[in-house]
Amino acid sequence: MTIGSQIAWDDTVLPFQLDRADIRGRVARLDGALDQILGQHDYPPAIEALVAEAALLTALIGQMIKLRWKLSLQIRGNGAARLIATDYYGPGDDGAPARIRAYASYDADRLDPDMPAFDQIGEGFFAILIDQGPGTLPYQGITPIAGGSLSACAETYFAQSEQLPTRFALSHGRAEGWRAGGVMVQHMPKASPFAQGGGSGDGGLLAADDIVHGDDRENWTRVNLLLDTVDAEELIGPEVQPTDLLIRLFHEEGARVFDARQVRFGCSCSEDKVRNSLSIYSAKDIATMTTDDGVVTADCQFCGAHYELDPRTVGFEAEGAEGRP
Structure with missing residues (x-):
């Protein structure tokens, strides 16, 4: 793709590479997908902001990984914002869009409208x-909440767990609908020598400057200084296209773009999955879950889907073949 190509940028992730700096990256724009994620719930503003930032991070990070099935972010804290979860x-097929979903669990009574959203974690x-997917062992990497934002936490994660200098510039807002946009830059893996000992980040965690040295550090510093000049309107769009943004920021870095990839809101919940999750329970357990109306109910936290099941058809003591009467 030429860097001046005109395409529809909403709900897309554009991969790029800075050949002169040995750095790769992504530009993401979310609008309809984010609207659907947040439209499933009536979150307070602080929780909306955290979910929007987490969803944008997920779209950027998911596109960086050779993913055959699912990447998830989980942010857990002891504050009012107890959990932010994204998938x-x-x-599934070449040219098909990726799917993204997100939700939050929070204690409304503990939310402080005067406190920054991140601090409420x-x-x-x-x-x-x-x-x-099937036949593989899931991988999990964890880093402490630190740095003042979810994007800073993600940067710490890549430095600490993957030894990859990584930087995010994100923005989100709501006018007629939700919009979010961001840029992710990351040193190519071969440019990241293994760091030993403690780091310069919060609590002695590793940071990007602890990993890059020599020419790599000069390149990394230069690209970060250029990224520092971006403003919120450029990130969110829609007036500034990602290709134009890359030209403005990195025209001297040998920016090369690849095919943009679509992202859509999508949930994987189903009645079969609800039944499967209940298959470990006895008829006695199922009876305690049965409502006064004589049904077992389940609600999807991600999309709001509501399921009502006949208690006789769920659990490992369900009537009939395959749990059907």
């Missing part, structure tokens, strides 16, 4: 989980 499902951890 990114890689495209408190102490906890930031985790990335990668599941490549």
Whole structure:
């Protein structure tokens, strides 16, 4: 693709590479997908902001990994924002869009409208989980909540767990609908020598400057200084296209772009999965879950889907073949 190509950029991730700096990256734009994620719930503003940032991070990180199935982010804390969870499902077929979903669990009584959204997480951890599907062992990497934002947590994760200098510039907002945009830059893996001992980040965690040296550090510093000049409107769009943004930021870095990839809101919940999750329970257990109306109910936290099941047809003591009467 030529860097001036005109395409529809909403709900897309554009991969690029800075050949002169040995750095790769992504530019992401979310609008309809983010609207659907947040439209499933009536979150307070602080929780909306955290979910928007986590969803944008997930779209950027998911596109960086050779993913056959699912990447998840989990942010858990002891503050009012107890959990932010996202899932990114890689495209099943060539040319198909990736799917993304997200939700939050929070204590409304503890939310402080005057406190920054990130501070309402408190102490906890930031985790990335990668599941490549049946026949593989899931991978999980964890780093403490640190740095003042979810993007800073993600940067710490890549420095600490992957030894990859990584930087995010993100923005999100709501006018007629939700929009979010961001840039991710990351040193190519071969440019990241293994760091020993403690780092210069919060609590002695590794940071990008602890990993890059010599020419790599000069390149990394230069690209970060260029990224520092970006503003929120350029990130969110829609007036500034990602290709134009890359030209403005990195025209001297040998920027090369690849095919943009689509992202859509998508949930993997189903009645079969609800039944499977209930298959470990006895008829006595199922009876305690049965409502006064005589049904077992389940609600998907991600998309709001509501399921009502006949209690006789669920659990390992269900009536009939395959749990059917």
